[in-house]
Amino acid sequence: MTAxxxxxxxxxxxxxxxxRALPWVLSRVPRGWRAIVVDNGSADGSAGVAAALGATVVHEPRRGFGAACHAGLRAAEAEFVCFCDCDASLDPGLLTGFVDRVAAGRADLVLGRRRPERRGVWPAHARAGNLALARxxxxxxxxxxxxxxxxxxxxxxxxxxxxxxxxxxxYPLEMVVKAADAGWRVEERDVPYLPREGRSKVTGTWRGTWHAVRDMRAVLAAPAAEGAGPR
Known part of the structure; x- marks a missing residue:
């Protein structure tokens, strides 16, 4: 683990x-931080690998990215909680700067803006879907x-x-939308986007990408709810 x-x-x-990705990902979690690996029904022994490497393993039987993320959030105990994909495309070691911004009161939610390290890292269909969603x-x-x-x-x-x-x-979109509706200070920080291990479950194909974008329209279409600020 990092320093x-x-x-x-x-x-x-x-x-x-x-x-296959877990050893690298977990090695990059800052030392002193707790890694919560939420196994969402893996068939390749991911839970055992994570446990052997010292991670806290949570089992979430209901399939879905949001289900896994929220199970991890509910299992978390620290004042600050971070999220990171588990496919080695992003370095969790970069999260120290994110947490520093939140802890210092300069931001309430910090997001990583992915910057591909080389051609082919981010397929055209996935980038197109992301651009449409960002708009x-x-x-x-x-x-x-x-x-x-x-x-x-x-x-x-x-x-x-x-x-x-x-x-x-x-789920990740709902977090941003509800944070904005609650008046949170949301900021982006550039982060390197690395070649992932294996194929994306969401954006591995044109069909998967546009299906995800279509599903997210419901979140964007929901009326703004009144909510308290982050404090």
Whole structure:
């Protein structure tokens, strides 16, 4: 694990058949932080690999990215909670800077804006879907976001207070929309986007990408709910 940091956090890692990626991902979690690997029905022994490497393993039988993320959030105990994909495409070691921003009171939710390290890392159909989604987010929330990146950090109590209900691919979008509606300060930070291990369960094909975008339209179409701020 990477060097010890003054501010600690729990890192939620939703996992579905990521046994090959887990050793690298868990080695990059900052020392002193807790990795919570949420196994979402893996058939490749991911849960055993994670446990052997010292991670806290949570089993979430209901399939869905949101179901896994929320199970991890509920299992978290630290003041600050981070999220990161478990496919080695993003470095959880970068989350220290995210948490520092939140802890210092400069932001309430920090998102990673993915920057591909080389050609082919981010397939054309996935980038097109992300661009379309970013435009919809800007129109709905007024936030100047360019990406709905899965690398993110916020306070645990504040996230639970948002009352997130989506348990599929709309979960990360619902988090941003409800945060914006609650008046949170949301910011992006550029992060390297690396070649992932295996094929994406959501954006591995044109069909999967556009299906996810279509599903997220329901989140964007929902009326703004009155809510308290992050404090």
């Amino acid at each position: 010890l940091t003054a501010t600690t956090a729990d890192v939620v890692l939703p996992c579905l058949d990521e046994a 919809m987010i800007r129109a709905r929330t007024g936030l100047g976001l360019h990406d709905l990146g899965p690398l993110r950090a916020a306070r645990r109590s504040a996230l639970l207070g948002l009352g997130l209900t989506d348990r599929r691919s709309g």
